[in-house]
Amino acid sequence: MRRRTRSRPPLAVAILAAVAVVFFAVPVLGLLQRAPWSELVDDLTDPVVRDALRLSLVCSFGATALAFVLGLPLAWVLARTDLPGRRFVRALVLLPMVLPPVVGGVALLLAFGRRGLVGQYLDAWFGVRLPFTTWGAILAEAFVAMPFFVIVVEAGIRSLDRRYEEAAATLGARGFTTFRRVVLPLIAPSLVAGAALTWARALGEFGATILFAGNLQGKTQTMPLAIFVELQTNLGGAIALSLVLLAVSVVVLVSLRDRLFPA
Amino acid sequence: MKRVLVVVAALTVVIAAVQPVAAQKPSGEITVFAASSLTESFDAIAKQFEKKYPDVTVKFDFDSSANLAAQIQQGAPADVFASADEANLQKAVDSGDVNVKPVVFAKNRLEIAIEKGNPTKVKGLADLARPGLVVVLCADAVPCGKYAAQAFATAGVSVSPASKEENAKATLNKVSLGEADASVVYVTDVKAAKGEVGGVKIPDRQNVIATYPIAVTKDSRSSAAARAWVQFIQSKTAQTTLRKFGFLPP
Numbered sequence: 050m051r052r053r054t055r056s057r058p059p060l061a062v063a064i065l066a067a068v069a070v071v072f073f074a075v076p077v078l079g080l081l082q083r084a085p086w087s088e089l090v091d092d093l094t095d096p097v098v099r100d101a102l103r104l105s106l107v108c109s110f111g112a113t114a115l116a117f118v119l120g121l122p123l124a125w126v127l128a129r130t131d132l133p134g135r136r137f138v139r140a141l142v143l144l145p146m147v148l149p150p151v152v153g154g155v156a157l158l159l160a161f162g163r164r165g166l167v168g169q170y171l172d173a174w175f176g177v178r179l180p181f182t183t184w185g186a187i188l189a190e191a192f193v194a195m196p197f198f199v200i201v202v203e204a205g206i207r208s209l210d211r212r213y214e215e216a217a218a219t220l221g222a223r224g225f226t227t228f229r230r231v232v233l234p235l236i237a238p239s240l241v242a243g244a245a246l247t248w249a250r251a252l253g254e255f256g257a258t259i260l261f262a263g264n265l266q267g268k269t270q271t272m273p274l275a276i277f278v279e280l281q282t283n284l285g286g287a288i289a290l291s292l293v294l295l296a297v298s299v300v301v302l303v304s305l306r307d308r309l310f311p312a
Numbered sequence: 313m314k315r316v317l318v319v320v321a322a323l324t325v326v327i328a329a330v331q332p333v334a335a336q337k338p339s340g341e342i343t344v345f346a347a348s349s350l351t352e353s354f355d356a357i358a359k360q361f362e363k364k365y366p367d368v369t370v371k372f373d374f375d376s377s378a379n380l381a382a383q384i385q386q387g388a389p390a391d392v393f394a395s396a397d398e399a400n401l402q403k404a405v406d407s408g409d410v411n412v413k414p415v416v417f418a419k420n421r422l423e424i425a426i427e428k429g430n431p432t433k434v435k436g437l438a439d440l441a442r443p444g445l446v447v448v449l450c451a452d453a454v455p456c457g458k459y460a461a462q463a464f465a466t467a468g469v470s471v472s473p474a475s476k477e478e479n480a481k482a483t484l485n486k487v488s489l490g491e492a493d494a495s496v497v498y499v500t501d502v503k504a505a506k507g508e509v510g511g512v513k514i515p516d517r518q519n520v521i522a523t524y525p526i527a528v529t530k531d532s533r534s535s536a537a538a539r540a541w542v543q544f545i546q547s548k549t550a551q552t553t554l555r556k557f558g559f560l561p562p
Binding site: 158164178180181259262264265269281282284 | 446454473475486490
């Protein structure tokens with residue numbers, strides 16, 4: 050083990066670093082000092098705000114569930130198989146992380162919209178229309194947030210010693226049993242971290258949601274959308290919603306601090 | 313030496329005489345915050361304006377007037393605000409961000425935008441209440457949303473929209489993309505999207521007249537150029553262009 054040395058920063062570095070800290074701190078302070086604390090309860094029980102809160106919970110947990118169901122198998126395939134074109138698949142999975150969400154929204158519309166590549170058949174054959182529905186909002190959030198789950202869980206599976214799985218196999222466990230009884234418990238911390246990051250990202254999703262799912266109170270208007278719309282007429286409500294999202298972000302950060310920043 | 317001094321003195325006089333004129337000529341860059349329904353017409357007018365004032369560059373921020381008003385109240389650097397209704401410009405006046413009297417420079421009307429060829433056979437506002445028809449409207453706070461609500465109230469029609477979009481252009485886009493069957497936007501929006509969407513006229517007795525006021529903001533950094541823009545919008549050249557895009561005279 051090499052000991053890390055802690056050094057004193059040069060003055061210029063310290064000043065620039067302090068500027069960076071202030072830059073991150075001031076917006077948070079700005080939000081807090083304008084917060085209508087006395088009317089917070091009223092603001093949060095406003096029907097628009099309440100619907101947005103409820104819908105945000107439904108959609109963000111829906112997106113996280115989808116990430117579990119689809120993202121876990123994908124993470125395992127990426128980590129444990131020699132699938133040809135695996136690097137290409139991983140790049141594809143990562144794409145929504147770097148793609149501007151608005152572009153994601155347009156792409157989803159052109160793919161799953163009523164006239165979209167796949168959407169036209171969903172409509173014609175099954176009568177399924179995703180835009181302007183809560184399912185559409187969940188899909189938009191999953192598209193943007195699932196990569197976080199896949200990346201974190203894939204790293205978790207990769208770091209797992211294969212010998213555990215081999216030992217289980219020599220003891221007669223089948224593939225799925227090994228996965229369920231050996232792999233899953235061992236990667237539980239990665240699952241939790243991946244799910245939390247995915248959930249937090251889904252909760253904050255704006256661009257893809259408003260473009261693909263539209264904006265209707267109680268149906269597709271999640272918290273970020275409500276903040277955007279309320280800002281025009283009801284600054285107090287917008288700030289109240291922002292505070293909720295800020296508090297959630299802080300809780301996620303604090304509870305994941307050991308996973309995200311190992312000491 | 314004496315001759316040099318005379319020349320210098322003469323030059324000084326000439327420069328001094330020219331200077332005020334040069335200073336009066338507007339220059340610099342102005343940012344115009346304008347309702348999204350003004351996108352095409354203001355882009356065209358900016359070309360005419362910059363021909364007349366080559367030293368001025370015009371930049372635009374097109375969005376819903378409600379959003380622009382909120383941004384101006386939070387100190388966004390707008391030199392001119394052109395709203396699609398009087399209420400949102402009044403907000404900026406009330407908050408002290410505009411301290412001149414706004415001028416009405418154009419009017420507009422509503423129209424139903426439908427898919428090209430009108431496959432759903434929409435004939436009027438009443439058809440938009442038909443179950444199964446996907447209708448998108450502008451958000452309630454946005455001028456085109458407020459005007460549409462007035463028109464529906466006058467017509468005695470109640471619609472449940474699939475979505476309330478953030479501005480007139482976003483609302484229209486949902487129809488041109490084929491996601492929505494119909495929306496209610498401005499006549500000028502339908503005209504600007506000719507070829508992508510079709511239009512169904514709304515009769516006068518149900519229609520609403522949208523009023524477009526414009527004003528220079530209090531904190532404009534190039535107020536001479538900003539005032540020139542407001543003047544120019546009222547000129548014959550700009551008014552002819554606005555008519556061409558389907559706006560009504562003020």
